[in-house]
Amino acid sequence: MVRKLASRMLWVGLAAAFAASAAACGGAAVPQETLTAAQASAKGAEVGGANEDPKAQLHLKLANEQIEKAKKLIEDGKNEEAARLVDRAQADADLALALAEQGKALKDAKDADEQLGKLKKKLNQ
Amino acid sequence: MLRVTTSLSCLFLLSIAACGATLPPPELVDARKAYEHASKGMSAQLAPAQLDTAKQALDKAEKSFEDEGVDPPTPDLAYIAQRKAQIAEAAASKLAAERDAEKANKMFKEAQLEGFDKVKGELNKERQAGEKTKAELENEKKALGVEKVARAEAERKAAAAMASLAEVAKVKEEARGMVITLSGAVLFATGKYDLLPIARDKLDEVAKALIDQGYKSMLVEGHTDSKGKASDNDTLSLKRAEAVRTYLVSRGIPSDKIRASGLGSSRSVADNGSPDGRANNRRVEIVVEPLK
Numbered sequence: 223m224v225r226k227l228a229s230r231m232l233w234v235g236l237a238a239a240f241a242a243s244a245a246a247c248g249g250a251a252v253p254q255e256t257l258t259a260a261q262a263s264a265k266g267a268e269v270g271g272a273n274e275d276p277k278a279q280l281h282l283k284l285a286n287e288q289i290e291k292a293k294k295l296i297e298d299g300k301n302e303e304a305a306r307l308v309d310r311a312q313a314d315a316d317l318a319l320a321l322a323e324q325g326k327a328l329k330d331a332k333d334a335d336e337q338l339g340k341l342k343k344k345l346n347q
Numbered sequence: 348m349l350r351v352t353t354s355l356s357c358l359f360l361l362s363i364a365a366c367g368a369t370l371p372p373p374e375l376v377d378a379r380k381a382y383e384h385a386s387k388g389m390s391a392q393l394a395p396a397q398l399d400t401a402k403q404a405l406d407k408a409e410k411s412f413e414d415e416g417v418d419p420p421t422p423d424l425a426y427i428a429q430r431k432a433q434i435a436e437a438a439a440s441k442l443a444a445e446r447d448a449e450k451a452n453k454m455f456k457e458a459q460l461e462g463f464d465k466v467k468g469e470l471n472k473e474r475q476a477g478e479k480t481k482a483e484l485e486n487e488k489k490a491l492g493v494e495k496v497a498r499a500e501a502e503r504k505a506a507a508a509m510a511s512l513a514e515v516a517k518v519k520e521e522a523r524g525m526v527i528t529l530s531g532a533v534l535f536a537t538g539k540y541d542l543l544p545i546a547r548d549k550l551d552e553v554a555k556a557l558i559d560q561g562y563k564s565m566l567v568e569g570h571t572d573s574k575g576k577a578s579d580n581d582t583l584s585l586k587r588a589e590a591v592r593t594y595l596v597s598r599g600i601p602s603d604k605i606r607a608s609g610l611g612s613s614r615s616v617a618d619n620g621s622p623d624g625r626a627n628n629r630r631v632e633i634v635v636e637p638l639k
Binding site for chain 1: 419420423426427430431433434437438440441442444445447448451452454455458459461462465
């Protein structure tokens with residue numbers, strides 16, 4: 223009797239857990255807002271010169287790939303998985319922009335240093 | 348029924364076991380490394396806000412790993428945390444580079460100003476040097492001009508002197524110098540050695556011309572014709588030469604630059620057999636050694 227009850231409780235528990243997980247999966251909303259934000263960030267990184275810096279370009283590519291993948295997952299109704307990919311894409315897009323800006327700043331610093339060096343050389347002649 | 352329950356229980360147990368023994372997913376390993384790298388770099392000073400965001404993202408991933416193990420969303424959260432750490436590093440590096448560029452640009456401007464001053468100084472120096480050269484040239488020109496004018500003047504004077512000399516005496520260039528021949532008849536009465544008044548006028552002209560023209564030294568030679576005793580002629584010729592010398596010295600020719608000698612009739616220039624010849628032989632010659 224006791225054993226039967228325990229077995230039933232386990233069943234109920236497992237069923238509940240399964241139901242909850244099913245609900246989480248199928249019932250997750252389309253991550254439209256974060257997807258739009260990630261797309262905007264990727265575009266921003268591109269405009270910010272991400273394609274001119276190899277490292278930035280790599281992360282922009284990752285962001286765009288993940289965005290495309292997320293879109294397909296949304297089409298397939300796999301919204302939760304899509305949402306996680308969109309979050310990854312957002313992080314890659316942000317990193318792409320940061321790397322592009324870093325690359326530009328480093329180049330500017332190098333240029334400024336070279337200009338200074340040239341001028342000094344000229345002055346010392 | 349029992350079999351289903353058992354199998355499900357097994358699955359559950361299996362999953363628990365997997366959880367407990369689980370190594371962190373590679374994403375989390377990477378995220379930890381990235382954060383550690385960022386926190387040891389410039390980010391703490393230059394990008395503290397971004398580094399803090401990265402820390403929070405890593406904490407979230409760690410919490411997920413504790414709670415969920417390697418299952419989603421742990422790898423995703425770790426993936427995001429790694430990128431946040433990289434963003435912090437990039438931001439710090441960007442800021443540092445911007446500061447470097449700013450510094451270099453400032454130094455560039457300073458160097459430019461310095462260079463401008465230097466170039467200005469050099470230009471000034473060059474200009475001054477140029478002006479100096481110009482002034483020197485001007486002076487040289489002037490000096491040259493003065494010299495030229497002086498030389499022209501001297502030449503003109505000398506020519507004028509020669510011309511005036513030619514009016515009063517016969518002038519010819521010989522190997523021993525310029526020879527000015529004055530006729531004895533103009534200078535002295537027969538047998539005398541006092542200068543005639545007209546002779547003084549002529550000698551004034553000669554003295555003036557010689558002083559104008561310049562000379563090194565001169566010799567006054569007295570000559571006679573061959574009439575009479577040679578010794579008398581020698582004495583007379585010397586006395587006459589002395590008289591001319593004395594007069595020229597009185598007209599400004601320094602006495603140490605003029606000598607006198609009496610040659611008598613030893614250097615006749617014409618035939619002593621005719622009156623004209625003898626007249627030509629009676630003469631005083633002033634031999635001028637010109638300035639070299």
